[in-house]
Amino acid sequence: MIYFKTTGKFRRSVDGREEPAAYPLSGGLYKGASRSAPRTVLSSAVAAVVLISAQSAFAAESEQIPNRDSKKTSETTLRLPAMTVTGKGTNASYTMGKTETEAATRLPLSLQETPQAVTVITRQRIDDEQLNSVQKVLENTTGIASKQSDSERTSFYSRGFRINNIQYDGIPTDVGDIVNGSGIGSLDTAFYERVEVVRGGSGLLTGTGNPSAAINLVRKRPTRDFSAAASLGVGSWDTHRGMADISTPLTEDGRIRARIVGTYQGGHSYLDGYKPKRKGFYGIIEADLTDDTTLRLGYDYQDITPKGATWGGLPLWFSDGTQAEFSRSKNYAQDWSHWDNTLKTAFAEFEHFFDNGWNIKATANQYRTEYNAELLGLVGRPDRATGLGFYPSGAYPVALASEGRSRQNSFDVMASGPFELLGRQHDLVVGATHSRRTVSQDDIAPFYAGVTPINVYDLSPAFPRPDFDSMASVPTQTRVRQSGVYSAARFALADPLKLIIGGRFSNYEIDDDVGGSSLHYKKNGEFTPYAGLVYDINKTYSAYASYTSIFNPQPDYRDSNGNVLTPSKGKTMEIGLKGAYMDGRLNASVALFETRLDNAAQMVAGTYTPGGAQAYQGADGTKSHGIELGLQGELAAGWNIYAGISHFTAEDGDGVRLNSKLPRTTAQLFNTYQLHGDWNRLTLGGGIQWQSRFYQSPNTGTSTLGGEQPSYALVSLMGRYDITKNVNLAVNLNNLSDKKYALQKGDFDTVSYGAPRNVMLTLNYKM
Template sequence: MSRPRISRSRLAKAIHSVSSPRRLLPGAVLAALLSAGVAHADPVKLDIPAQSLASALREFGKQAGLEVLYSPDVVKGVKSRAVSGSLEPEEALDTLLQGSGISYHRDGNTITLSAVTSDLLQMGAVTIEGRGLGATTDGTGSYTTGLVSSITKLPLTPRETPQTVSVMTRQQMDDFALNSIDDVMKHTPGVTVQKLDSERSAYWARGSQITNFQYDGIPSYLDTAYADGKTLSDMAIYDRIEVIKGATGLLTGSGQPGAALNLIRKRPTRSFAGHVSLGAGSWDNYRGELDVGGPLTDEGNIRGRFVTAYQDKNSYMDRYEQKNSTYYGILEADLTPSTLFSIGMDYQDTTPTASSWAGVPLFYSDGSKTDFSRSFNPGANWSSWEQYNRTVFATLEHTLENNWTLKLHLNHQESGYHAPLGSAGGGYPDPVTGEGGILFHGKYTGDTRRDSVDMYASGPFELFGREHEAVFGYNASRSVTKGNGYWDYPTPYDPSIPNIFTWNGKFPEPDWGSKANLKNYSQLHQSGYYGTVRLKPTDDLALIAGARVADYHDSAEQISDSQYGYYVTPQSTRKSGVVVPYLGAVYDLNDNYSVYASYTGIFQPQQLRDVNDKPLDPEEGKSYELGVKGEFYDGLLNASFAVFESQQDSLAVETTNVTPSGGIAYESVDGTKTRGFEAEVSGELLPGWQLQAGYTHAVSRDKDGHRIRTLNPDQLFRLYTTYQLPGELNQFTVGGGASYQSKIWTNVSDQNYETVKYTQGSYWLVDLMTRYQITDNLSATVNLNNVFDKKYFSNLGFYNTGYYGEPRNLMLTTRWDF
């Protein structure tokens, strides 16, 4: 069979050297591989515990003094067996690779692995570009990744990418029991999590809210007000999350300058592998997970993967319970040696009991601050914010003889919510009698249907005797959202709470009636042509130039029919031919360090409304970034430092007022600037020592120099690390982390309805973990979070309330790998 052609520059990047820190250059790959010296023939002393095959091979290379070469695709998702004793290298390799479907070839001191499957897979130490948006992290044991494509769709290493990218890998999620997207964001450098209530969260970076979500590179929009499951996503189905800092309008069409999230799903493994895990934790938190994948034919040309997870957990808040069901399945097939087809679906249901709506009151009636127990749940027993999310997707890729790749991705997503809500967050209770509290109440239902298409071509081309890269594409999406609100009741309803101190959730539910008082209908169409060229005028210099020509049309109609009258509020925003530019440059100083600069435009239509219920004008501006990046140990460790600035007009700033329909009112501010810097390091510092750490300083100011968006800390520090003990203790992995954020504050209304400043002081949170490898296949992990039981607000001012962060809690997870 014919094979796709692989360019020499890509060949070098696909080969991983696990025992030598030198960087292999494209023009001298074979010479470097064959210069290892004289082969070991005598037995060597080895002590390698069962672990991911990628990690085991690195350790084998170090202990045996051999160079082991492999493609990440060959070893991803594969677990090794334990090897111990004085063994010949071939004998040890036979044990490590037993049952994996992987063979090896030895030439001197060099071992090259190959997958024993179809002709396409026998390419061994090469990776066909375009098989994903980045290097798979599942099974690598690493806290970093090899390739990132989320910014330009060009497969670049983190060092080659002229923006800051934080990657939360599968290993980090497993080590620290990061089972929800909230958990992951709390660990991500530079990202702040504001917990609005029990079912909703908002993520912020560089002074802007993160509203752009991508799923395998397909854009989606997060509407925090009407939660649709995105911030409740279960992490069982994802390989990694790439957090792209700065504006991302090149591929998404619109976007805030803070960041975008790209959630990348797990892919089928080329050999049979999987795991079963069971967990139990504080507050009756129980979780089970099954993940299995591998070839479905003897040739391995059809592969599949199935993942399911179920979690039933109570909470530190009294009476609250949440049940999550997640299912994911994917099939991929090599239609020809050059053509890959994949199809899949994911499904998630979240069913809570006693949901809160906003947080707890901040003030008593005498003006003093409240100090509720963290166990206080303002949610009524009947309050529930049920959410669901369904996605079906398909991808077709074809690699041409000239090494260009054509890709088509189709995506259909359905999400929705059913939310009869009641929460004791209103009013100003008396500090003695408890009288004066008010029940927030209302019922909301809605659903969103979104269809997306993305098609592009990418590959190398020659110009002036040098090889360059380009990508050209088109993507479009159409979403339709319908929503209803109920708050006029056929029978009178008194929301007054007799005594907030005896609140136990037992409160009558309103008769919602059958007539919706508020009806929302909106359609959002986005489309655009995009292109990016990466020029290499010299070996050390890369210039990236790109642009998107975008069309945007948002039409909506809001019908209010209540005791306050009947009115219809139509709105329409249409922008055509909006050009979003992107420029970047990366210069290699030496084998380890590069400097870079990037510029991109900002274009973000807004659905937020002012006090008169008028939608705000689109946010527009510019984003700049300048930095230095480092790559060490053949990419096993990455580091970066960046300074950035974004300039924005029509920036939405929250006020203490409400819209006519009861929502939070915003005002538009021109001439704002956000400036700051951030540093990050991620990957393997030493054998068995993984780390991710980052420090971010960012401040947003208006044109007069005053601080705005003060709910975002100006300083944020995150550090999480694990270390596998050496020698006889290598069955133990220990780790932990610390997170610091500086003070935040916002304006709220006191008992006299006057605007006052409310502050949450700076604080540290500390977590610990340890894992014990009981057998080759069975492990147990313990996670202890918020070790010092710090009490703090994770959000302030949302409907004049505060929401507490989680107290100290424990989670035990057992896992069987097969």
């Protein structure tokens, strides 16, 4: 027999989670732990991987298992088979294991306990695939589709709806209108430990939002011991990247510690004349004011300054009605074309743990953005023979300019912990939040910059910068105020059955002024209910069902008069099955969902706002339903895998396909394997991304003649060799078959292409 005792004393781990001094692993397995001691995993060998057929091969016999939320001193004796297996921790895996997330309900729940579809992109996978931007992360996430209009604008969708729910460490943040260049796609991932994606409604936390997905960016935290990491990378088109990450204690006992991360990436691109560049800094100080109280202060800064930024693509149609085909490198953006973005975030977090298992957390954030854009594009239908044409045929330059800034102040306070009722222990979270966002911008609406047609074959002549400074602009001032109180409780109805119910009362107010035309909208006491039921079938499988109400203001969508659309409302329902194998090192899930939404924003073909942006109108009766399957984690020692398939159908109240510009089915697969024996320094990997066709019908949205991209697959390979214990060399090869595909086809009757085959070589150091 092997016996372990728990002290009952809880402490915080380096990533901010609460854990006991002797913490649970699996099936009643416990091991002693200290803050600085490396974790090992006591686990059994497990057999199958497939969700329906896999079964756990090991069951520990436990006389008593203490509740993980209790802070009361206790003494627990566990009797285990005499078996110890040492394996990788979750930091080197493709899943969180038993690490908890609050991204769905604010209750600390494992993936198995969360009654929604959740995908986690771990630090290990980010490094393996060189997913150095949030855009790359989301493009490699199950159930997420991207629509890239040009070099700087990418919108992300889930289940047919655009994602506008962004969280930093679980705190919602309004990132603004992605169309105007203030989205999250270009953010560098070096600052984050992992990215959590919760698909479906998230109104319990945000009060507002589409029934698409919530993106939670989990920041890196300081470690108690000194650590350092750095990388240097070079790749195709003179791409070069550097990163440094240092964490250090500031006091001898480690009670005050700090971490700084810096990044730089520059070079050229497969697009002629386009030079992307971004640099960033992240710093955080963490101090244990007492054994149970922690204060965190942090700041991050990201500066994104591409040159030769594109606006839209190249003309898709010739004047004779046939489609044009271009080299992937062709780009009409000029040397003066740019779309600069600066994003700054400052935050403070206070957290205190009480002896009764409760804790309180207060967080303040300030999020600022600034952008400045001067852009040139081509529209029209050139002559197929000459590439020119004469009015009304031909391709003509269209220019615009825009600048703006935003600031959001937000504050959130919450308390959570266990309570007893009817002889059982349950969990409760209560909180309140408030935010205020102000936006100001000046837009020079798109205009024809010249009357001489451009030759689409050689993209001549070059076009000088228009005199934007002398042109009249349309000013916009927007103020958004949100506040709310929320609560959720997790009731243990029986040993295998847990009920999560909660709700949020929200207040929302917007004042919007566009060129002197004003709009005021206010809604108080909007109630957003949430309910989830989780049934543990056995130690491996759990089944769940959830319901979320939807209240989604739409300040990014305006009608032909420039007025903001009123909020959309609806509901989303989901059922699913989850499996956790190999002591939580492998997670699988299948989910079925259905969403109904009224007053959803839809484009009005050929109609624009006074500022020149696309106009929208609200549509009732929108429906979306589908299925998602996911597998992430460790199949065997040294073998990591991520796989997922998603399919949805969506239509408006008239039965017309909704957002046909998005693929209906997407599939992801990526895995790595570390060789054994004499070859154990070598890790090999590869993957494939596949998506079904997307299209735009004639005379819908911004398209007059439409356009279609057939289904396609992209293959990637990677290899990594450990030169020493601390140094490795990695190579990543993307688009192995050099597949030519369109990022968008039909927007304003233009086409934009994705990157051809490319390679990245990275030298990594870590101590």
